[in-house]
Amino acid sequence: xxxxxxxxxxxxxxxxxxxxxxxxxxxxxxxxxxxxxxxxxxxxxxxxxxxxxxxxxxxxxxxxxxxxxxxxxxxxxxxxxxxxxxxxxxxxxxxxxxxxxxxxxxxxxxxxxxxxxxxxxxxxxxxxxxxxxxxxxxxxxxxxxxxxxxxxxxxxxxxxxxxxxxxxxxxxxxxxxxxxxxxxxxxxxxxxxxxxxxxxxxxxxxxxxxxxxxxxxxxxxxxxxxxxxxxxxxxxxxxxxxxxxxxxxxxxxxxxxxxxxxxxxxxxxxxxxxxxxxxxxxxxxxxxxxxxxxxxxxxxxxxxxxxxxxxxxxxxxxxxxxxxxxxxxxxxxxxxxxxxxxxxxxxxxxxxxxxxxxxxxxxxxxxxxxxxxxxxxxxxxxxxxxxxxxxxxxxxxxxxxxxxxxxxxxxxxxxxxxxxxxxxxxxxxxxxxxxxxxxxxxxxxxxxxxxxxxxxxxxxxxxxxxxxxxxxxxxxxxxxxxxxxxxxxxxxxxxxxxxxxxxxxxxxxxxxxxxxxxxxxxxxxxxxxxxxxxxxxxxxxxxxxxxxxxxxxxxxxxxxxxxxxxxxxxxxxxxxxxxxxxxxxxxxxxxxxxxxxxxxxxxxxxxxxxxxxxxxxxxxxxxxxxxxxxxxxxxxxxxxxxxxxxxxxxxxxxxxxxxxxxxxxxxx
Numbered sequence: 246x247x248x249x250x251x252x253x254x255x256x257x258x259x260x261x262x263x264x265x266x267x268x269x270x271x272x273x274x275x276x277x278x279x280x281x282x283x284x285x286x287x288x289x290x291x292x293x294x295x296x297x298x299x300x301x302x303x304x305x306x307x308x309x310x311x312x313x314x315x316x317x318x319x320x321x322x323x324x325x326x327x328x329x330x331x332x333x334x335x336x337x338x339x340x341x342x343x344x345x346x347x348x349x350x351x352x353x354x355x356x357x358x359x360x361x362x363x364x365x366x367x368x369x370x371x372x373x374x375x376x377x378x379x380x381x382x383x384x385x386x387x388x389x390x391x392x393x394x395x396x397x398x399x400x401x402x403x404x405x406x407x408x409x410x411x412x413x414x415x416x417x418x419x420x421x422x423x424x425x426x427x428x429x430x431x432x433x434x435x436x437x438x439x440x441x442x443x444x445x446x447x448x449x450x451x452x453x454x455x456x457x458x459x460x461x462x463x464x465x466x467x468x469x470x471x472x473x474x475x476x477x478x479x480x481x482x483x484x485x486x487x488x489x490x491x492x493x494x495x496x497x498x499x500x501x502x503x504x505x506x507x508x509x510x511x512x513x514x515x516x517x518x519x520x521x522x523x524x525x526x527x528x529x530x531x532x533x534x535x536x537x538x539x540x541x542x543x544x545x546x547x548x549x550x551x552x553x554x555x556x557x558x559x560x561x562x563x564x565x566x567x568x569x570x571x572x573x574x575x576x577x578x579x580x581x582x583x584x585x586x587x588x589x590x591x592x593x594x595x596x597x598x599x600x601x602x603x604x605x606x607x608x609x610x611x612x613x614x615x616x617x618x619x620x621x622x623x624x625x626x627x628x629x630x631x632x633x634x635x636x637x638x639x640x641x642x643x644x645x646x647x648x649x650x651x652x653x654x655x656x657x658x659x660x661x662x663x664x665x666x667x668x669x670x671x672x673x674x675x676x677x678x679x680x681x682x683x684x685x686x687x688x689x690x691x692x693x694x695x696x697x698x699x700x701x702x703x704x705x706x707x708x709x710x711x712x713x714x715x716x717x718x719x720x721x722x723x724x725x726x727x728x729x730x731x732x733x734x735x736x737x738x739x740x741x742x743x744x745x746x747x748x749x750x751x752x753x754x755x756x757x758x759x760x761x762x763x764x765x766x767x768x769x770x771x772x773x774x775x776x777x778x779x780x781x782x783x784x785x786x787x788x789x790x791x792x793x794x795x796x797x798x799x800x801x802x803x804x805x806x807x808x809x810x811x812x813x814x815x816x817x818x819x820x821x822x823x824x825x826x827x828x829x830x831x832x833x834x835x836x837x838x839x840x841x842x843x844x845x846x847x848x849x850x851x852x853x854x855x856x857x858x859x860x861x862x863x864x865x866x867x868x869x870x871x872x873x874x875x876x877x878x879x880x881x882x883x884x885x886x887x888x889x890x891x892x893x894x895x896x897x898x899x900x901x902x903x904x905x906x907x908x909x910x911x912x913x
Contacts, residue, residue: 247277249326257701258328259652260296264305268315271326273703274335275771282323282360288393288400289362290322290386293336293354295329296652297501297514297564299573300370301353307373308382314373317383321390322357329354330563330656331704334765338776341414342407343367357389358404362773364411365404411774418761418777418788424819426812426840431822434833435469438826442467443474445827447506450482455506458783459486459499461522466830468530469864479530480537486523487543487626490610490617493577495640497550498565499523501783509610510617513574513649514567518784520551521662528669532862539626546627548667548675559689559700560655560682561663570647577643578615581607584639591638600635603628654699657690657706658784661713668720671859676724683721686714687733695768696740705766708745709778711737712762712790719797719867724859726871731801738794742810744768745791747777751813753805761817762791779818781831788814789831796838800867803876811839837865843890844869845908849883857901858886863908 249256249265252273256262264271272278274291282289292309294301308314318324329336329352339356342364343349350369357366366389371382380388392400413420442463445452452460459482468479486492489508491500499519500511527544531537555562569576584606585597600606604618611617620626628636660682667679689700696706696714718734721727742750744766749758763775764787778787796811798804815822815836818829826833843866847855855870869877881887885897888907895907 248272255701257699257703258296258331258654259650260294260301260328260330261326263296264309264326267305267309268312268319269309269324269326270315270319271324274325274327274332278323278325279360279362279771282358285323287321287323287360288365288389289358289360290318290324291327291339291354291356291358292324293327293329293339293356294352295564296650297516297566298352299512299514299567300351302566302568302571304353304370304382308371311373314383314386317386317390321386321393323360328654330652330654331699333698333709334707334769334772334776337764337778338411338772338774339364339367341776342411343369345407345410345414359401363404363408365400365407367407408773418779418817421817421820423757423816424823426816426819426836429815429819429823429836429840431833431836431840434822434826434836438466438830438833439470439475441827443478446478446482448481449507450478450485451503451506451508452482456502456504456512457506457508458502459491459519459523460783461519461526462781462785462830462834463827464526465529466834468526468533476534479534483527483530483537483540483543487527487539488620488624490619492543494604494618494620495636495643496554496577497546498554499547501567509608509619510612511574511577512567513577515565516659517551517555517561517563517656518659518662520547520555521659521666522784524548525662525666525669528666529862532860542626544666545670545672545675548663548670551663552678555651557653557655560660560686562651563654563656563659564652566649566651569649572613572647574612574617575615576646576649578612578617579604579606579639580615583642587638587642588635591634593635593638596632596635600632600639603632655689657686657696657698657710658713660686661710661717662784664717665713665720668717668724671724679717680721680725683714683717683730683733696737705769707766708741708762708764708787709784709790711741711745712787712794713785715741715794716790716797719794719801722801723868723870726869726873728871728873728875731798731873731875734794734798735802738798738807741791741794745787751806751809753809756809756813757816759813761814762788779821779832780828785831786829788818789829789835792832792835793838796835796842797867800838800842800844801869801875801877808839811835815839834865838867841890842866843888843908844877846870846877846881846887846889846894847885848872848878848881852884854884854886854899854901854904857904861905861908866908 249271253265340350346367355368374381451457485508491508491511498515501514504510524544524547527540531540588597605621606616664679664682667675690697698704698706715734715737722730745762747760764778765775792814795807799808818832821829822833846869885899886904888895898904
């Protein structure tokens with residue numbers, strides 16, 4: 246694609262549109278920009294960010310809106326701007342380069358490339374002048390332009406060295422020795438994971454030091470265990486993120502992470518992916534652990550927040566900005582006098598002391614002297630009826646302030662997570678919304694036989710997009726028993742294998758072939774290296790998602806070829822699953838489906854037995870219901886439950902008590 250300014254109205258990314266009027270001569274990512282760099286014999290400056298990123302805005306204001314710095318870029322570099330949410334494959338590849346060079350990553354990501362796309366220098370935020378030991382951006386630009394002019398061989402040699410290291414890093418799975426699935430002790434891996442997560446979980450909940458991310462999938466993994474240490478770690482984490490500053494207690498929704506280890510002061514951006522994954526974690530933990538009715542309230546409030554604040558005609562928007570009116574968090578924080586004035590104006594003078602006490606205003610959790618609201622000890626999550634009017638008045642006043650920008654990109658992967666969370670809620674209004682969303686995504690994101698990451702056809706769907714969608718479609722099948730959803734899940738999984746699989750595809754006859762899943766589609770031909778995504782971060786890895794999808798399809802359909810794909814994906818990372826399960830939690834989860842998954846079959850119409858299974862949240866199981874074409878339903882009696890593993894079924898049962906006994910035996 247050409248220059249941003251020339252295609253502004255065609256861009257699907259608000260982040261890219263924000264930069265179209267910069268004095269920097271920005272290109273979009275693609276062959277046009279690389280061709281221009283080659284023709285001008287200049288290096289490339291690649292800047293990767295996203296709309297809700299505070300420090301991306303800071304660098305844009307300081308550097309990209311500066312005519313002097315723009316002149317340096319325009320004279321000596323070909324500059325490319327990328328939205329990481331639109332092109333996570335581009336971001337992942339060059340983030341790996343930054344991590345190899347500096348030992349850390351983050352956004353904005355700033356990378357310098359040869360005209361062919363190979364990196365030779367990488368970093369993150371650069372200030373406009375030398376500051377606190379960090380080189381200023383203009384001085385860096387002059388130094389690199391000078392090196393390109395008089396030390397070209399050294400620059401190219403560094404690019405060769407970094408590219409070799411990058412190729413090894415992004416294709417780590419190719420260098421792992423496959424571990425036969427027969428040699429995997431999944432119970433041992435789960436036990437090791439439990440031990441490591443409990444050791445990581447501190448008194449305030451969560452895993453690791455600040456900046457602290459809630460890491461929903463780690464909570465999910467730990468909630469499978471039924472001992473006191475695991476239960477306490479889950480409860481500490483979920484209670485802390487739901488009651489302290491990470492959650493917006495006046496308007497709902499989770500911030501992306503906490504800048505401190507106690508969850509008091511958040512980084513204020515809100516991502517759809519976080520809302521969906523955390524809502525699902527609260528629902529899952531409610532079913533598994535019980536005794537925490539507020540967790541379900543948190544989940545449902547979070548899903549409703551998404552529908553209220555992120556809904557678009559084509560799905561859910563990707564994020565809300567960290568800044569409002571150019572000030573980080575100004576839309577969230579309060580002073581005590583602002584609360585008092587607002588309630589007094591609304592005729593709610595008597596509520597002032599109670600409101601200040603409930604939302605801990607003032608407190609030590611401050612940004613620029615303003616308090617981040619949090620629930621005081623002992624306060625219920627849901628606002629008591631006596632304070633509903635006060636909350637409504639404060640929300641109305643907050644909405645009169647400058648509002649954060651919304652990034653209206655509808656990201657396929659994140660919308661699939663949201664649909665899954667709605668389906669897990671077992672709440673009719675959310676289930677209906679999820680089914681509608683899954684239907685609409687096919688209309689908006691599938692065109693000309695290709696899946697796209699967003700509605701615009703600027704970026705092909707990644708493996709995570711496709712696998713997350715397929716997994717959500719299996720969830721829809723479990724929720725409804727309607728064949729259509731399983732058929733669509735199979736179609737999506739077939740697309741995943743056709744366009745993302747590396748090498749020969751495993752089958753029942755040849756199960757040990759192929760090298761796993763490329764993040765980028767083979768239809769995307771604009772990357773020097775096709776990365777693979779093995780390790781879980783704040784979202785699941787593409788490898789783990791793909792293994793989970795294919796394993797669940799195999800369980801629902803009895804198809805040995807899907808089982809072969811799932812087992813091969815597990816085999817490829819078997820050593821990591823065994824020795825480092827905390828790094829590949831989603832692959833360990835998928836391995837459970839692939840190697841010892843449980844099929845719970847309840848033929849016929851809706852029944853208390855199937856309702857009970859949904860409420861119980863049985864790990865590593867699929868629920869097959871209805872009267873469809875699944876071979877698991879064939880010849881079986883309605884109104885009873887069959888619990889099966891590896892082709893062997895226990896005797897059919899008619900009572901919830903008997904069903905629970907069988908599930909305890911098979912999932913222990």
